[in-house]
Amino acid sequence: MYDIGKIYQAVSVEDAINHLVEDPKAIIIAGGSDVLINIRNGKLAGCSLVSIYGLEELNGISMEEDGGIKIGAITSFSHIAENPIIKKYISVLGEAVDEIGGPQLRNIGTIGGNISNGVTSADSASTLFALNAKLEIKGPQGERVIPISEYYLGPGKVDLKTGEVLTAIYITKENYENYKGHYIKYAMRNAMDIATLGCSVVCKLNEGKDIVSDVRLAFGVAAPIPMRCEKAENAIKGMKISEEMFNIFGETAITEVNPRSSWRASKDFRLQLVKELSKRALKEAIIKCGGVVNG
Structure with a gap:
């Protein structure tokens, strides 16, 4: 049973904004894969919902005139994973969202909902951090664009006014x-x-394919919110590909994170994962760039 007070289907983004202003306690719903579970579990019992599901202006992936890639907030994980633009230019994001749940969830779950829950375990979040994603937000005061790093205010909290x-x-x-x-x-x-x-690495090599000219390392569940490891990134920029470089990368990363112990894993185990997965992900990213990794 779903204890829902009322639900309104918005016909446009502007319409959704107006209803959210009229009912400040109303909750946005798109695919519903998380919201409905919270309602069923009693956390949001009796809530009012404003549905943005089906709004074409929020759906789809396109290449902008300036070469930027735009992903609509209610684009499903399945569409992202299979989209030719994603596959050609940012396949790492397709890989990340393809790890989410099962096929049914990926068919209804949306990337906007995934990051707007504010949870550190969101599979798309760390990759969007590594890609320096920007978020477009519309509201009664107009439109604003912010880096994804500014969107997360704390566990379960995002910057949506x-x-x-x-x-x-x-x-x-x-x-x-x-x-x-x-x-x-x-x-x-x-x-x-x-x-x-969750560990995501994005990198770029020099023309000779033997030096890391730029790298970005991002984690989920390594801190209360998704995060970047900028010290680890800076520590190996400009370095020649070597086992020493990978070790520096991993060792520096564990000095930046702050994982917690939970029933899923201890803090020490997560620290070990940070060290090892950062190296493994970097090796795979280098290989995809055309570089050679020994061992």
């Missing part, structure tokens, strides 16, 4: 051109499980 709707995610050309990435999800089971740790 009263009446605001996350409408799109942007990856600029400078943040994907000549970059390749790899995402690793470590979970207790190999399917339909929440990440014990």
Whole structure:
């Protein structure tokens, strides 16, 4: 049973904003894969919902005139994973969302909902951090665009003010051109499980394919919110590919994270995962860039 007070189907983003202003306690629903579970579990019992599901202006993936990639907030994980633009330019994001749940969930779950829950385990979040994604938010005061790093305010909290709707995610050309990435999800089971740790690496090599000219490392479940490891990134930029470089990368990463112990894994185990997965993900990203990794 779902204890829902009332539900309104918005006919446009503006319409959704108006209803959210009229009913500040109303909750946005799109695919509903998380909201409905919370309602069923009693956490949101009796709530009012404003549905943005089916709004075409929030759906789909497109290449902008400036070369940036726009992903509508209610685009499903399945559509992202199979989209030719994603496959060609930012396949790491397709890999990440393809790790989420099972086929049924990926068919209804949306990328906007995934990051707007504010949970650190969201599989798309760490990769969007590594891609320096920007978020388009519309509300009663107009439109604003912010880096994804500013969206997360704390566990379960994101920067959506009263009446605001996350409408799109942007990856600029400078943040994907000549970059390749790899995402690793470590979970207790190999399917339909929440990440014990999520690790995403995006990198770019020099022309000789033997030096890391740029790298970005992001984690989920390594801190209360998704995060980047900028010290680890800076520690190896400009270094020649070597086992020493990988060790520096992993050792530096564990000095930046702050995982907690839970029933899924201890803090020490997660620290070990941070060290190992950062190296493994970087090796795979380098190989995708055309570099050679020994061992």
